[in-house]
Amino acid sequence: MSKRAAEDSSYPSKRSRKGKEDDDYVDVDNFEAVEIESPPDTPAASRGAKINFSALTRKLAEARQARESEDGREGSSLSAHRRQQDALVSHIFQEQDFSWLHLKPDHASRPLWISPEDGHIILEAFSPIAEQAQDFLVAIAEPVSRPAFIHEYKLTSYSLYAAVSVGLQTEDIIEVLNRLSKVPVPDSIVDFIRERTLSYGKVKLVLKHNKYFVESSHPETLQILLKDKIIREARVHSQQTDNSIRAATFTTSKAPVKGNLVIPGTKEAEKKKDDAANAKNGSKTDAELFTSVVGVDNDEVEEDDDNVHAFEIDDAKIDDVKKRCNELEYPMLEEYDFRNDTINPNLDIDLKPSTVIRPYQETSLSKMFGNGRARSGIIVLPCGAGKTLVGITAACTIKKSCLVLCTSSVSVMQWRQQFMQWSNVTDKQIAVFTADQKEKFAGESGIVVSTYSMVANTHNRSHESKKMMEFLTSREWGFILLDEVHVVPAAMFRRVVTTIKAHAKLGLTATLVREDDKIADLNYMIGPKLYEANWMDLAAKGHIANVQCAEVWCPMTPEFYREYLREQSRKRMLLYCMNPKKFQACQFLIKYHEDRGDKIIVFSDNVYALEAYAKKLGKLYIHGGTGQTERMRILQWFQHSPEVNTIFLSKVGDTSIDLPEATCLIQISSHFGSRRQEAQRLGRILRAKRRNDEGFNAFFYSLVSKDTQEMFYSTKRQQFLIDQGYAFKVITHLDGLEDLPGLVYKSRDEQIELLSSVLLANESEADLGTDVRAGEGDLAGTITSKDFGMPTKMPSVQRTTGSLTALSGAQHMSYVEQNKSANKKLAREAPSRHKLFAKRDKDMAAARKEARAAAGGKG
Ligand SMILES: Nc1ncnc2c1ncn2[C@@H]1O[C@H](COP(=O)(O)OP(=O)(O)OP(=O)(O)O)[C@@H](O)[C@H]1O
Secondary structure (H helix, E strand, O other): OOHHHHHHOHHHHHHHOOOOOHHHOOOHHHOOOOOOOOOOOOOHHHHOOOOOHHHHHHHHHHHHHHHHHHHHHHOHHHHHHHHHHHHHHHHHHHHHOOHHHOOOOOHHHOOEEEOOOOOEEEEEOOOOOHHHHHHHHHHHOEEEEOOOOEEEEEOOHHHHHHHHHOOOOHHHHHHHHHHHEOOOOOHHHHHHHHHHHHOOOOOEEEEEOOEEEEEEOOHHHHHHHHOOHHHHHHEEOOOOOOHHHHOOOOEEEEOOOOOOOOOOOOHHHHHHHHHHHHHHOOOOOOHHHHOOOOOOOHHHOOOOOOEEEEEEEOHHHHHHHHHHHHHOOOOOEEEEOHHHOOOOOOOOOOEOOOOOOOHHHHHHHHHHHOOOOEEOEEEEOOOOOOHHHHHHHHHHHHOOOEEEEEOOHHHHHHHHHHHHHHEOOOOOOEEEEOOOOEOOOOOOOOEEEEEHHHHHOOOOOOHHHHHHHHHHHOOEEEEEEEOOOOOOOHHHHHHHHHHOEEEEEEEEEOOOOOOOOOHHHHHHHOOOEEEEOOHHHHHHOOOOOOEEEEEEEEOOOHHHHHHHHHOOHHHHHHHHHOOHHHHHHHHHHHHHHHHHOOOEEEEEOOHHHHHHHHHHHOOEEEOOOOOHHHHHHHHHHHHHOOOOOEEEEOHHHOOOOOOOOOOEEEEEEOOOOOHHHHHHHHHHHHOOHHHHOOOOOEEEEEEEEOOOHHHHHHHHHHHHHHHOOOOEEEEOEEOOHHHOOOOOOOOHHHHHHHHHHHHHOOHHHHOOOOOOOOOOOOOOOOOOHHHHOOOOOOOOOOOOOOOHHHHHOOOOEEOOOOOOOHHHHHHHOOOOOOHHHHHHHHHHHHHHHHHHHHHHHHO
16 A cells, blocks of 8 residues: 555544544554565566555554563463463353464454454454554455444455455465464465465456457466366467467467556646646656556556467357356456557547545555556445546546446436536547437547446347447447446346457446345456445545434334234235334424424335325425426425425435435335345435534434334345444434324324225235336326425525534434333234224135135136
8 A cells, every 4th residue: 555545544543543542542644655575576567556564563563562561560460360261261152262273472462363264354443553454454355344343354265366456465465464463364264365366367358459368478377278168169269370289379479568657636647747847847857756546656667578478269258268267266357558559549538627536536546557557347435435436537547438337327417427527528529328319429439328228138229229239349448337336137247248348347336235146246247346445434534424324113003013914915015114103203203304404305115105105294206207307396496495305205216316415314115125225325315515514414214114024124224334334223212203293193093094095005006116217107196396386486595503412313212112012912912993994804804715715616
């Protein structure tokens, strides 16, 4: 890690040590970046990454000394006592007793522990050197969970692949782990790291003159690969090569030369501009100031004159070859030496002078461009942290034709708009390809923004689409940007990466989790994860908002619960969504937060519930059936009118809606246990405009009906956010709810009336209702602004801000233990059925009897 990265990342360590005494605070700002000495035979390409190695060592030594002198003062009897204690507790852990690993004498000053069995690493996040250790661990291991004090990581083949691809060396990884670990790194782990990294980074996939080559500076590695049937069959032989010698012959050429690289929008780029201006004025430009970005310094910029050997492979088999290489433990790195690409025309784009990228955006990009070339891989940044700008900056660094693929046509338009906002790209250079618009850029090079489905779908293409596809597939792309990589179905992804020929690929996502467990596929289809930011760190630095998360438990009314226990699963969902107590909780929270001056988004996946809530509470709503004009009008009001402080959104608003005014989210219904959806929804308030106001908190409430399936799903949904360090408070009682003026569904009769309408509702309403995809559908069923007599002229905004105590949002909420057996008792009780249901029960019993008889007859 470079000096700049160390400076940029200094704050979280101060934050994580909040509450500690000042005297044991370590000033990481003074850390110097010292590169690990690379062994003489280290390939130049892999000398890019740096670790604060000597600084770490120095801090460890200091901490050790302090510890030793403290122990000395306490006397040797203490050590004897400690040993005795260890012996006493070890039996409790049985098979999990790792006391045989023997703690190092100065273990207290070392921040991590590695399990010899499964490669899990536990980090003390409160350690004075936790910040540096985190940087290192993120580079070599997968973060599993990062709450406030103890972090968990896991060493996997993929994480080690990623480590090697950003330039770390096998022995450096082992060495640094050993220095940070409380116990000597177990042999099993050392073997694992050696074994997995031995072959990594040796093979590259290169696109040259529209043909794919497997390239390596080790011809013997290519020979090993060619022993594999799948790879051998994918090889393309040149016509001239003699059959007898071609198996052993590869194309040999000079390896590309490294050079200086500056990412636009960084401080480095600013410096370069100043120097260029100075040079013009006669002052000499200092070549050293043309330093590249984090992790690449001048001393690394040297010529690599190794020869590389390559053989060509068939375009159609590229995916199989990549997969096979992964299985053979020779994963292929994809690197693009774009500055030496003279075949593909340059694209004259740059970031606007006013665009400055943030430190974490710069760090993530430095992992991509760390060795002067563009590495393919995935960058993981929290929702609302500015992935779009990261992608745009990468495109402005490569400066070749670029294809951007996103998940919806709304995102297409947003990407285009963001390109125009942040870079100097002209209208003619950027084109969109959607169902409605099929544009081509003017000139030899340009940018096309499209959706995955437009490129991957092969059925029913119109003539125009076919022509557009020819345009996309017949050329070589310098760069392909893949947005929201975690949501695209694997098969669709495969089609895209095989049909489009691109030199460098960058996948962007906030949640590298997939409910279908296909995440590993992304590794060979795009490349390794290059960088993953820590949500809590970005929140602490004010780049994303601080969020208070709460799960509000709403008891079911006896009538609703009785029906819930009787009904089949689909209707059950509707019953727990429409629980009158949930309506009341929602009304109470809306009122509470509106009074505080918050802008609130209420999410419901279920459109039936969405409409019912919004109409009952007198709020505007948007779902798939809401027309584009109406949507825009409602969103505008929400942003600018003090009359519209709450809107209801279906899942069409999960992504792609950028509403920095929103400061509070209430979720009333969600689609099963999707961790990704939960995180994306939270993302809507992470970009809150007011995030830097003193003491500002955004709020995320999830309303769940007590003792229903919803509680199980809710717990599952929260898991990703909990792993990012968010804590969900449980609120079982909203203080003052009963006294709320105009409280809805207060009387039993009103509740029963609501229940009857739910029971009469169509079965299919229980699913996601009639929600359709964004941009489609008609205006049916949408409350229009006219229904609310919205003013045509908006009065000026008048917001009230709560006190700091109020901002905590807790003074009206208290935790009350409920009698857990109450619901069971309720279910057992002979129901005193309301007369409204008596007839329905009778009908249903008769229908069941009929069905049974029919089934028996058939049998
Ligand atoms: N360097 C920057 N300077 C100023 N504003 C920025 C910067 N980077 C991002 N932003 C702003 O942050 C907001 C969020 O950015 P963006 O929409 O790209 O986030 P995202 O990571 O794609 O979020 P999501 O995953 O939720 O779509 C935008 O309003 C964007 O303009």
